[in-house]
Amino acid sequence: MTRHYSAISLLKEGLNGQQGWRPAWRSPEPKKRYDVVIIGGGGQGLATAYYLAKTHGLRNVAVIERGWLGGGNTGRNTTAIRSNYYYPESTALYDLSLKLYEGLAKELNYNIMLSQRGMMQVISSPGEMEMAARQVNAMQVNGIEVELFDRGEVQRRVPIFNFAPDARYPVYGAIFQPRAGVARHDAVAWGYARAADRLGVDIIQQCDVQEFLIEGGRCVGVQTSKGEIRADRVGMAVAGSSGALAAKAGFRLPITSYTLQACVSEPVKPIFDTVLLSPMTGTYVSQSDKGEMVIGGGLDRVPSYGQRGNLPQLETVLSGLLEMFPIFRQLRLLRQWGGTVDVTPDSSPIFSESPVPGLFVNGGWGTGGFKAIPAGGTLFAHMLATGSHHEISRPFDLARFRSGHMIDEAAGAGIAH
Amino acid sequence: MQLFTCPFCGPRGESEFHFGGDAGNIRPEGDVSAEVWTDYLYFKNNSRGAARQIWMHLACREVFLMERDTVTHEVISSEALVQEQQA
Ligand SMILES: Cc1cc2nc3c(=O)[nH]c(=O)nc-3n(C[C@H](O)[C@H](O)[C@H](O)COP(=O)(O)OP(=O)(O)OC[C@H]3O[C@@H](n4cnc5c(N)ncnc54)[C@H](O)[C@@H]3O)c2cc1C
């Protein structure tokens, strides 16, 4: 039976007619009791399970997913990874994540196809350029390598951008983070799932958490479509479903669920080798390894749990794209889809014990939690293992809404995703 | 394109409307605790399914109550917050 992925095992299995591969993870029946139950088999939940087992030695752990692994936002996202944030609290979180991503394929023995092709935030007015210089300074003070490009440098790197004299959004320069990039979303979910399973974590799919078991005011487990499962601690990492699930435990969250949509074009030859975002048009784009243009933008304006996008926002995103890249007019769209994202008032995530003791929340990632999966898993595992915050997650407690210590990245760095 | 019904102007495209939060989220009066303020300012019902919400029709600037389903996107009802004769 072959488990480890390597050139030698590929060769061996090639000679054996590929008969010896083991399934990447088991599909066990749930036990009656676990030390920790994690609700949500997206990247955040699966990474949490992995670090619980690996870092904290907790192996009696289950991940409960109502659909299939990564079928929520993790498998729907456009995979932009970066750590060019404005506030030190955010930088600590997202740069921990980027560093973990840099070693993740090796650590998990799973090719997550991390491609650090850099991310370029294009600036299209003199006023914005001054703000960009300020942001670059803040990021450098935070210890992040970022550069401020002038127009010539942008033109050299992205010659297909619209540099016409009458362009609606002229280019003045760009903020560039060289270590940013993209990775393969499914591989991140599957890699963590396989590694967690191997450490003894039970991954239970097609199992819906319907109610919480609350005894003496404390959460002691969950009621699922596969029966009752008890646990010392329960963690929820359910992204767009956070509000709906919190309601079942009897509390509210500072979260509104909106649709975020994205689309891809037909595949074309390599033409574009970075991730480009324009705060002015709100559109961002990268080219996948298959050659598709992966296109995204801002939120749909109507709160929704519908997991499908609407035309007005798609029109905004695509008109922004074509304004920036007139050459893309020739492309045909292949697919378009939406995910339900959990948006907080300050665009920063939540790590917190909930008002119900024993129940912990990882959520509020909104449009940008894929890049944070390795760090989110690390910090949430710490919280579920110890019952208290890691230093990096402490500022993201629900308490910030009462004390007023918001980490307002929408205002600070000015971009989502 | 979703169609929402402004009680004053009739059915219009969704991009003419602005979401204003949960219906019934009344501004606390007097000397209230930080918890009450926080709850009012930031915490949401964020209901899955039927939801009662405040919306503004940007074209006529009127604020109204809309009941809609956040999963199916069905609009169940919309009504003026203040009846015209009282306004
Ligand atoms: C179109 C789009 C583009 C995006 N682009 C980017 C990007 O470029 N970069 C970036 O960093 N982020 C991006 N994001 C955001 C990112 O996808 C999310 O923040 C991240 O995937 C959240 O991971 P998660 O594991 O918390 O959530 P999810 O992957 O959504 O996982 C939550 C899981 O919980 C399960 N669940 C929910 N309720 C229950 C229940 N009652 N019982 C059992 N299971 C339940 C769901 O089925 C789901 O699988 C994008 C999102 C979308 C939708």
Ligand SMILES: [Zn+2]
């Ligand atoms: Zn109107």
